[in-house]
Amino acid sequence: MKYIYPYLLSAFFSLVFIFQGFSQGPIDGFLKGKNILDIAVSGGFQKANEYIGAKGPLNIKREMIYSSIFAAYGITKNIDFIATLPYIGSNFQDAGLYVKGRFLQLLNKRLDILAAGGTSFPVGNYSIGSALDIGQKATQFQGKFVAQYTLPHGIYLQAQTGYNYALNPVPSAYLVSSKLMWTPGKWYLDAWINYQNGLGDKVYQGDVPYSSFRELNADFTQIGGTIYRTLNQQFGAFVNGSKIIDGLGTFTTLAIGGGITFKVDVQKKQKISSE
Numbered sequence: 001m002k003y004i005y006p007y008l009l010s011a012f013f014s015l016v017f018i019f020q021g022f023s024q025g026p027i028d029g030f031l032k033g034k035n036i037l038d039i040a041v042s043g044g045f046q047k048a049n050e051y052i053g054a055k056g057p058l059n060i061k062r063e064m065i066y067s068s069i070f071a072a073y074g075i076t077k078n079i080d081f082i083a084t085l086p087y088i089g090s091n092f093q094d095a096g097l098y099v100k101g102r103f104l105q106l107l108n109k110r111l112d113i114l115a116a117g118g119t120s121f122p123v124g125n126y127s128i129g130s131a132l133d134i135g136q137k138a139t140q141f142q143g144k145f146v147a148q149y150t151l152p153h154g155i156y157l158q159a160q161t162g163y164n165y166a167l168n169p170v171p172s173a174y175l176v177s178s179k180l181m182w183t184p185g186k187w188y189l190d191a192w193i194n195y196q197n198g199l200g201d202k203v204y205q206g207d208v209p210y211s212s213f214r215e216l217n218a219d220f221t222q223i224g225g226t227i228y229r230t231l232n233q234q235f236g237a238f239v240n241g242s243k244i245i246d247g248l249g250t251f252t253t254l255a256i257g258g259g260i261t262f263k264v265d266v267q268k269k270q271k272i273s274s275e
Helices: 006-012 266-274
Strands: 036-053 056-058 062-074 079-088 094-106 111-122 140-151 155-166 173-182 187-198 219-230 235-248 250-265
Touching: 036 235, 062 250, 094 140, 219 250, 250 266
Parallel strands: none
Antiparallel strands: 036 056, 036 062, 036 250, 062 079, 079 094, 094 111, 111 140, 140 155, 155 173, 173 187, 187 219, 219 235, 235 250
């Protein structure tokens, strides 16, 4: 059976928001291949009906439309460079720049071990200072380890663990996640779960007052999934969704989105241009 191109698979995860995560993030266990450029343009709708504070759920509603551009380029067959830029409301939010590399293969190359690192930083003049805000203009440095195992019949299992070191005004956090993927023919389907353990020592509406967002904790458990279809050698389309099902200091957010992906063989393009 012919499966979807592996270098397209990571193009879905184009939104990166550490404290109110819309999706699983830009790092996965697939690599593009040398000189392959993937671009994904996505958008969607996000809604929350309550915020979980120290004394239980609060009736705070939030709705918004979001969009994002994601790009990943294969520097070598084992190293990718990744960039993300989300746009929410009327402002760009926090851009992300990352490098991901495979440094070990085990079990007859069925088990890939990868490491990734990078940073996210504010690029837009969006509002900050309230519980309704998406970001707090924080620069973050992120590191992750990824293990991905290839099973028969186009099935993959993936696990990640990572640490986000945040500068003011928000706290740092640990993250873990797992994902089940299936690639039947031209389709790709996944289901995943994320957990974030924030390192703040205070909670909104808690007994101890806080003086900055860096003190506030944000824990959440989030589930989600993706359906993708390859359209041809260059294009694909996807829909995805996620839901924060539990947490503290977070919105119970539901997000539904979709987008298109575009693949370019940069080296082949250069050869054609020079002829």
